[in-house]
Amino acid sequence: MPLQPHLSADVSVVVIGYNDAAHIADAVRSALAQGPSVSEVVAVDDCSTDGTSELLDRLAAAEPRVRVIRREENSGGCGTPRNAGIDAVTTSYVMFLDSDDVLPPGAVDALLGAAREKQAEVVSGLCVRRELPSGREVPWQGKLYAEGAVLARPAHLPRLVHDTLCVNKLYRTDFLREHAIRFPEGRFPYEDFVFTARVLAAGPRMALIPDQVYVWNVRRSAGHLSISLDRSDIENWHARTEASRSAYDILLNAGQKELARAARAKFLDHELRMYARELGLRDAEYRRAWWDHTREYLGEYDAADWAVNPTASGRLLGRVILASPEPRDLARLKEFAARPSRLCPPYARDKDGAPVWADDLPQISLEPYLVRPLHVLPLAVDAELRAHASTSLLRLRLHDLYGRVASAGPEAVEVEWHHREAGRTVQHAAVPLTPSEDGTWSAETAVELAGLGAGTWDLRLRVRFTDGASREVTAHAHTGAGLLRRRVVPSVRYGVLLVQPYATHSGALALRLAAGLSGVTSVLRGRLSRLLHRAASR
Structure with missing residues (x-):
């Protein structure tokens, strides 16, 4: 500069x-x-x-x-x-x-x-x-x-x-x-x-x-987080909604109606999605208090606030919450609040066959997804990483979305690992997608863990279709059969690697790698220290 x-x-x-x-x-x-x-x-x-x-x-x-x-x-x-x-x-x-x-x-x-x-x-x-x-x-x-x-x-x-x-x-x-x-x-x-x-x-x-x-x-590792970063207490959510309400009132009272409505849309797209992704980290008391307060706040929105782009992730998320007196579908809402959104199964329909959020919530229509452009659809991909001493495998499964995926002809998926700290990317060649009998498409590719190296890696995917269209997605971390357990695997390059697949706050698959004996020892020592601290604080 x-x-x-x-x-x-x-x-x-x-x-x-x-x-x-x-x-x-x-x-x-x-x-x-x-x-x-x-x-x-x-x-x-x-x-x-x-x-x-x-x-x-x-x-x-x-x-x-x-x-x-x-x-x-x-x-x-x-x-x-x-x-x-x-x-x-x-x-x-x-x-x-x-x-x-x-x-x-x-x-x-x-x-x-x-x-x-x-x-x-x-x-x-x-x-x-x-x-x-x-x-x-x-x-x-x-x-x-x-x-x-x-x-x-x-x-x-x-x-x-x-x-x-x-x-x-x-x-x-x-x-x-x-x-x-x-x-x-x-x-x-x-x-x-x-x-x-x-x-x-x-x-x-x-x-x-x-x-x-x-x-x-x-x-984030500070002993005391800043006022805005510490979201663990329900009072933080109260403060966030109060500040958002005040901003809306200020703009509306000044005659800035378009800015006021944009402020409400921003709350749905940013605040609501961010806090919904973190609900799984909170206890039942917090989740209930959050749900009740959010419904009360969203009750202040008028019809015009919901009318524009009704399938925008934040708006749809808010409508599900507003229509539900009790907390529900928390795992699915967490995935839907991700960036980009993932709408995971089941894919319900009402009595007339129209797409809806759930059988018992037919008033939340998903019909606009039938005509929305493919590159903005909330496609869902499941992922599991199986770490082995020889070859580690990444298995992917793409779900259909009310026939939109099938009609577009999914062809291949490009796999990319992005180093969260360094910002560098390791790409794989496009992997063919194979149709399965259950109406999904699967792909499998080898992952050279030593080629990634130490650090935290986010999995990013791009699904390509036969007509040339594509959609960037992240993948839901499959949690079955101990897939997210730590594993120590031998490595020619590093001696040993500590492999930790895990689910992010939004449920996406990510990967932590520690290389060499010193790296593995450091991670295990840190884990032991946290366990001892928790035991002492009980």
Whole structure:
């Protein structure tokens, strides 16, 4: 990202932190390293007790651009310290930075240059989620930032509601103040939802740039997960729905009906699917509370919210939940909430032969699947990996979907293993699909585990049909006959391999491999440590 030395100091970066002495210095330094465009870094300490405050004082003493604001009482959230930053900044533009994240080089110049050139009140750029400790980076809402764009009003691009982050954006300070745009005060998880809705409701001129402007560090192995990442308690779901409801109300009351409806669609496509995939991790009490609360929230939707694209996975998932007083079909819903969706059998029909979700839920019609394009259908493939000392085998079975698969003529399936941490891919040649007597199609291919190497591997498939059409799918992990057990197999290359096929949160087949005696020993030692920890905590 090239620097633009002609840009004058005109930006304040508000860094907020609470008890994060381990990371906040890196955040502040990444803001200072943006160069002369950053006039000041306003560091708001939310009443830390771990030395964060003293660390910020030392940074301020060494760098005149750092100004520290110390709150006397912890707010319990991110909104109040950010509001304090908005009140304190003295520059024309402001952006926000969390204490455990960083700004990549050139981020501020890219944002400020677009703000001035396009006369934009808000400029938004690409954020990447960096999974730590692996370092794997995943773009956040990458499609929005595939290329630059200028919008006279946010309503010209309703998909903007999907980017709820406040930190990958530069705001004209007067714009925020003139419209009294602030964060919710106190402990309010997902405060970004509300702030972003207030920004969009005010109808700013916006610019989108393809540059990477923010690194969101995700530390899932941390002792205490961040407020937004800790989804294990039902109160987190309550907070998520409340923030989504607030965003909808803000947009609707501002006359932004299209954006408001897009916000409700986004909840179905993102929030609902994400939490539904994780229901299998929760106990029965959580699942019942989640189900009841979700039905109550979805009851606020009107007919128009359900009418558009009724077979979109989130909408169909929501309609099944809304129509069912008791939790049901959790395993099937989990697979359907995957990306891409998998609609697993049984494939029910009503008394007239029309496709429906289930015999006892005929009001949930699947008839649109009879005419939907093949490349968007929620095809289901079962997969099992049989690890052996000689040759390991991957067996696949493709299900029909109300005759659509059979009529298209499934021809072959391309197999791909994707290394989750490194991002590299190992591909196999297309494997022919053979029809079976039960109306499915099967394929089998050898897997050279040593050729994959250590790490976590996701299985990705592409089903090809005789007319040239294709569909990317993931595969349901078959769990029978001990297929997901760990196995130690000999390897000419590594000596030994520890093989662990497993089902992801959405039920897809994935694979963990540990290579060599040291790798196997490390995994087994970690497993023993977790077992001892669980036993001690009982």
